[in-house]
Amino acid sequence: MRGEVKLNNYSLEAVADEVLRRKVPLVPNKTLNRWFATGPGQGRHRCIEYVNSRAMLNLEIINQLDLVNRTSELARVFGIDFFSVLSRGSQFRVESMLLRLAHTQNYLAISPGNQQVASQPAMECMPLVMEPESAFYSDPVLVLDFQSLYPSMIIAYNLCYSTCLGKVFPSKSSVLGVSSYSADPHTIADLKNQLILTPNGVLYVQPEVRKGVVPRLLEEILSTRIMVKQALKKLAPSQKVLQKILNARQLALKLIANVTYGYTAAGFSGRMPCAELADSIVQCGRRTLETAISFVNQHPLWNARVVYGDTDSMFVLLKGRSREEAFRIGKEIASLVTAINPDPVTLKFEKVYHPCFLLTKKRYVGYSYENPEQNEPIFDAKGIETVRRDTCPAVAKMLERSLRIMFEEQDLVKVKSYVERQWTRILSGKVSIQDFIFAKEVRLGTYSARASSLPPAAIVATKAMLSDPRAEPRYAERVPYVVIHGEPGARLVDMVINPYGLLEVGSPYRLNELYYITKQIIPALQRVFGLLGVNLNKWFKEMPRPTRSTLAKRQSALGHGSRDSSSIRLGWNKKPSAKVARIDTYYMSSHCTICGDTVQGSETFCSYCLKNEAVVATVVTGRTSKLEREIQHLAAVCGHCGGADWIMESGVKCVSLACPVFYERLKIQKELRVVSESAGEAGYYPFCCGELF
DNA sequence: TATGCCACCTAC
DNA sequence: TCAGGTAGGTGGCATA
Incomplete structure (x- = not known):
């Protein structure tokens, strides 16, 4: 399921909810044990029915995800057996297809040894990742990207093991990939009009001399995928089964095209990596993107500026234009850039962000429109907390809501009142613990001995194993935890516990609201709204607190008279110097069950x-x-x-x-x-x- | 306070 | 025994 659906937690209950849209109960083993122990005819059937129903769920989930058919389709496309699809990695798939094709071309496959792979030269090239101009953009921003950039590079420039002549200025040892080779100078002179020089200084022959095996493979994969997609379009709506199969097939082809580059660069575990080839692919891609960027920036009519780009994508700011104009210009850019590139390189116009935030490299968010007719935008976030699983849901939800408010209203006052409302709810405990549970992958046995302690989730898991050895999490299982109040100055690792420890009735622990607000929520919001000059910490410090007047109202509603102000034990904003400590003290203390006023210690009534x-x-x-x-x-x-x-x-x-x-x-x-x-x-x-x- | 390291998770 | 790749942001902690 880890590979199938993106979840915070992969318990059977969570997966059943996500996949089957069904809530299923979780009964503790202790209870099951008690039921079973009662014997036949008493309560044992309850235990058996429960276990049985969970076993059935596995089959239902596999069925719902169409796992068997999809796996079969992958097996057919790659030419490998069913179980290898699930159990082997992507190198096995690439090799299966590559070797079949190589054999038809009379190539003999000789694989290098481990030593050779380990001693190959390091890769030297990097994809282009622009530093974005971090800001809020209320003007339209186009998003364009090259479709299958790396496969396109391989095909367009005939990049292959079998076409590579090595560096144009070979080093003394003439290293190429895991072996050594340098082309005969006479051969190079003879071929001088039939060579391709890649930007990393490596020579390849043109397809007229020899068509590479990898380019041929990718050409076949991409053209087959286009055929499958066309066939898919022609199907009648009723042909659901065939639709599913063809869709699985075109996805499998896309998958294999995208990992072929990885195969040439698989230095750690690879069986046939070639650093020069991998570098050529990366650097050709980089040059293609850089050329496109300066083409757009220099175009006299568009008045456009590329504000961000990553590997194969361009974000183009169109200042002062309407969304309609943006769509027109986006189409123009896509077709003109495609035209200045060799076949099959294609720049695709994906969407318009309007408005959006660019935060840092690989982190941005916007309201996206995919066509001019679209009225309702799609909230589209990359890399920020709304899509990450290393924060708790409270952070993700608050960030998304604030962003939506900002996008829709463009009014910081409304954002402020929203976050203040949420902070108040959190501080007064009117929230569900569910939104405050972290869950991170735990890999026991892999943690550095030098580190001062285990990561929080690993600590919680280790503690659970003390009382129940079978609580040991599977490798990379996501283990949930919450952050509770601790001793002053306590480290985070001393304040994390299993959620059940906090949830159980009579638990001595309390959720560490201040940790969640000041360490999780505020930093995430600050990174976004800081671009607009906002100081979230200031908002929080100056937020209206429960005041005498609100307390007085509640008391009079309960029939209380007014009270001597000397009974105010703790107020907000009294002594600015001690404010932080006071905030903490206020919420460390408890509240009167009736009037809500603070009380000392654990008393429940004032x-x-x-x-x-x-x-x-x-x-x-x-x-x-x-x-x-x-x-x-x-x-x-x-x-x-x-x-x-x-x-x-x-x-x-x-x-x-x-x-x-x-x-x-x-x-x-x-x-x-x-x-x-x-x-x-x-x-x-x-x-x-x-x-x- | 700055910096380096570890761990995690994401974009492409 | 086997395992696609690199770039990059962030939190937490210890150390300089």
């Missing part, structure tokens, strides 16, 4: 409310019955999950982290517990179903 027994009784009764209703509602929701009525037999046992209802349930259970404990302190005991809780 001394004022505690004195008023009638208020306590009314509040407790009201809250209790409300929470009870909510619990029952959620239990009913859980009852529908997977149609498993056995779940209800002994209360909801599911602990799936992939399910939002789970977090809701625990939140309410925690509130109920707080209310009943508070009631106990006040000498008032609520009952439900005759049972004290």
Whole structure:
């Protein structure tokens, strides 16, 4: 599934939700064990049904993803067996196709040894990655890219092992790839009008002299792909099965074309790398892009400027133009640049960003339009936190919302009020823990001994293994964790725990809101809105806090009179010098369950409310019955999950982290517990179903 | 405070 | 035993 779908977590529940759009329960092993131990006719069937249903899910998921058909199609296209598609790497695929073709041309394949591969010269060329002009662009920005740039280079310039004559100025040792070779000077003189010199100083013969095997292979792959795509278009809408097969086939061809370059550059594990060949491909690509960039920049009519480019792409700013004009110019650029390049090099006009942010290399985001008729833009982000899995969902969600507000309203005041609203929700605990769970891949046994400690996710995994050796994560499994409050000055690694440790009713831990806000949310937003001169830290410091007036309102609603201001234990913005410490102190302390005022230590009622027994009784009764209703509602929701009525037999046992209802349930259970404990302190005991809780 | 290293994840 | 590539940003920590 790691290769099939992009998820934060690959638990069966998460995969079933993503692939089958179905919520399935997760029952802890302890519970399953207890059920099984009850014996036949008692509760054992529940355990067996549960395990059985999960086994079936595997098949359903494979089915839904059409995994068997797609794998078969790959096997056919590459000419390898079914299981090798799944178990072997891309070199095996390239070799399968390359060797078949080479044999028809009477080539004999001789593979170099490990020593030879290891001692080949290093690659020297790099693709072009422009430093973007970081800014917010309210004018249209075109995005164009060369289609299959590297395969195109191989075909256009006949780049191949079999056509390479080595460096034009060979070094003493005449190294070429893993071996040594230098062309006879007479041969080169004879061929002088039939040579291709690549920008990294390597000579190749033109196709008239000898057509390379790799270019021939790629030509066949690309032309076959075009044929398949044409056949796909001609299919009737009803021919679903054939559609799927042809689509799988054209994707397989695209896949193999794109990894062929990788094969020539596979220095670490490669069986036949050739640094000079790989360099030629990269450097030809680079020259093609650089030429296109200066062509666009110098064109007299467009008044366009290339503001970013990476390997095969160009971002063209059209200042002061409308989106309609942008589409017209984009088409012109694509066809003119394609025309100045050899076949089959093609520059494709992909989309218009309007507006967008360019942040750094490989990081940008914009509202994209793919054709002039499109009215609703697509939110398109690359490299930033909204698409990354090393931040928690809260960061991704807040960043995306702020960006959307900015794109739609172009009004920082609205962005500010949105983020302040979210910060307030986080600080007052009105959020779901689900959005604050990190999950990162863990590779136990690979971590550096020099490093001071393991990464957070590895720490959590290691701790879990202490109590249960079978909790050991699979290699590269994503392990979830949350950040909680720690000792002052504690390192991050001392503040990470398994989410269940925080979620369980009666947990002594509290979410480290300040860590999430100041270390995760603010930096991510700052990188974007800092380009507009905003200081997010200042926004946070100066954010309106819960004030006396709001507290007073809540108190009067509860029937309180006004209170002496000396009872204000902690206020915001009192002493600027100690502000940061105060913010922390405020949220380290807890709040009165009734009036929301801060209380010292772990008390749940402030001394004022505690004195008023009638208020306590009314509040407790009201809250209790409300929470009870909510619990029952959620239990009913859980009852529908997977149609498993056995779940209800002994209360909801599911602990799936992939399910939002789970977090809701625990939140309410925690509130109920707080209310009943508070009631106990006040000498008032609520009952439900005759049972004290 | 600057810098180097490690780990992770992404773009192409 | 086998394993496509490189460039690049960022957080966290220890050290200079």
